[in-house]
Amino acid sequence: MAIITISRGSYSKGKEAAEKVAARLGYECISREVLLDASERFDIPEVRLIRAIHDAPSILDRFSHGKPAFMAYIRCALLRRAQKDNVVYHGLAGHLLLKGIPHVLKVRIIANLEDRVKSEMSREKISEEEARSLILRDDQERRKWTRSLYGLDPWDSALYDLVLHIHKLTMDDSVAFICEAAKLKQFQATPEARQKIDDLVTACEVKAALANETVDVSVTCEFGNVLIYTKSGERMQHKLQEMARKMAQEINGIHHIEVHSGVPAPAHAI
């Protein structure tokens, strides 16, 4: 009973590892499904969500609500899947989108650049030079994306519980490791951890509902008590209070909702 996120670079065999782990543990293996859920639920074309989670923000993105709003939708959809437990997620940024949940096993799979180039060459039928440049550009894009949205480097091993290098370690060895680790006590869902996910789902739903209005909000939820933090002025505060009243009736799991203006949001707020 665990949630496993597998982070990977392109052609690092992470997808294969995720599928094998899910098959061995009888878990659900998800990636694109999260985007489809978000697309359906928030009525956004999938292609726009893919761009939001894949491409680094452009200068124009900094002045629009687009990217943070899409990320809120994607996070909300992923948390809803995680709520059901027993999932292996191998899509982008799983370890960051599920931050704050204690029983998530965060794994990164890496492979040698030369092996990745060979895989890309045989799959795309392109030259070695082209394959190398594509992979390096993709890696660069991922790093830029994570840095701009979360201020972190996805290659930093400290973000993961296990980093497995598929070279001397084979795919089967890696799968065995992940399955063993997933059985450890600390990666089992406890009632407290489940409550934490429920609260995160509620906070995410609120954030997603507000995402179109303003990006300048942070949300926390503890046992159904939702706090919305904003730096905006009085006018926006009134508007948010109005929206909060509506949300209290529409979103499940809200016991109480408050809007705090001019108060700094705590570090764990989303």
Add this chain to the structure above:
Amino acid sequence: MSIIIISSDSTEKGEEIAHKTAQALDYACLGRELLPVVADQYGIPTDKLEWALEASPPSWGRSAGLQRRCLAYIQTTTLGELVKDNRVCHGLAAHLYVVGISHALRVRILADPAEQAREISKRGSVPLEKARRLMDRQRKLRQRWSLTHYQLNETDPSQYDLVISLSQINTDEAIKIIVQTAGYRRFAPMTYSLRCMEDAELACRVRAGLLETFPNVKVRAEGGTVIVETKGTRQNKLKKAAAIKEQVQNMEGVDYVEVHVKNGLFKKAP
């Protein structure tokens, strides 16, 4: 029957895991206890050797040369021990010079950053924020140190077969994972990998013997053949080659010596 090399961002954790892993596998454990042996062998005080392993690399001057020499001596003695096989090594920077040896399992252990910051803060009576800044500074210093002396970034996960973070996984579980991995056939010594190790030891021993007189030599070894490369002026080329040859041919394990002195304005090896 393999070599396990443990690198860690926390000396205490690395040492603890190395000792317990060695105990579990009934291997010998190599650590900083080896430094007095190096000191005896090369007549350099132990504190200078410790300084070489930890101090920020000086960019020029006598101390840069001394640090390079100290590291070469440590490397030679460590490789001399590792050739004997069934060893767990930590704290001697072996992850940076035991490269391309298939029966060497290279593991990086990452301590829980929150716990580490608390410990530093308690030990040095400094606020947590300052402890975090100190940790960050130490990480950057290690990166610079490894890049300067071995042209490898020791924080790069692709340098290792396995990276384990102790934030969620505890020490005993980490040891279990390492012991399990060391048992894989891929990490069993083979004739070729053992010969590569012997070659690395011989090359390193020859370089350590030459460093004091010829500070900028590059040495390779294949079987008993040793190839030494250096730079010199046209006038002293022959003299230098003869001097190197004379010094090297009497060393243990050397069957044949080849010396290549390339023309160089500053008499330095490339």
